[in-house]
Amino acid sequence: MSLIILDRDGVLNQDSDAYVKSAAEWIAIPGSAKAVGRLCQAGYQVAVATNQSGLARGYFHQDDLDAMHSKMNALIEAEGGHLAHIAWCPHGPGDQCDCRKPLPGLIHQIEQVLGVSAQGAVMVGDSIRDLEAGTAAGCTPILVRTGKGRGSENKLATHPTLAHTAVFDDLSSWVDQFLNSENQNPITGPD
DSSP states (O other), rough: OOOEEEEEEETTTTOTTTOSSSSSOOBBOHHHHOOOHHHHHOEEEEEEEOOOOOHHTTTTTTHHHHHHHHHHHHHHHHOOOOOEEEEEOOOOTOOOOSSSTTTSHHHHHHHHHHHHOOTTTTEEEHHHHHHHHHHTOOEEEEEEEEETTHHHHHHTTTOTTTTTOOSSHHHHHHHHHHHHOOOOOOOOOOO
């Protein structure tokens, strides 16, 4: 079973510069839960890797994060999907952890929990740091334009390792192309 790793805010749900702090503020991007369901039904193992520095900053608590993830799981399960694991970094930017993206620690946690290698997996994100974390763990990066994706897209051309990253409007459009491709080549962008 192949592994697909998704960022959360900006890929599965709407992002906010003021942080997503509660289940009420966690609003799914249209088609994202269904896209995860389609991946799972096609035999892919789907995991989430998300920075949640709002915990360290005191903007929300673990109970709030658990409620957000319960809501996310329920929406995905209603579409026939299941998240194999959700890895999150609770630290702030200055905490010197190894799990805050762009470091690959969250992806390594996913590997350990699931007993699989992320080498050759796909990492879908809306920010450069998502893609950097993925490539550091041997994943193929995919950028979506939702969330911070449009701003990130402008930085790809000058990035030393991400210049050839495929870009899609949203998770659903990538999944459409990925599952419909005869070769299932995640690197090929839309025509």
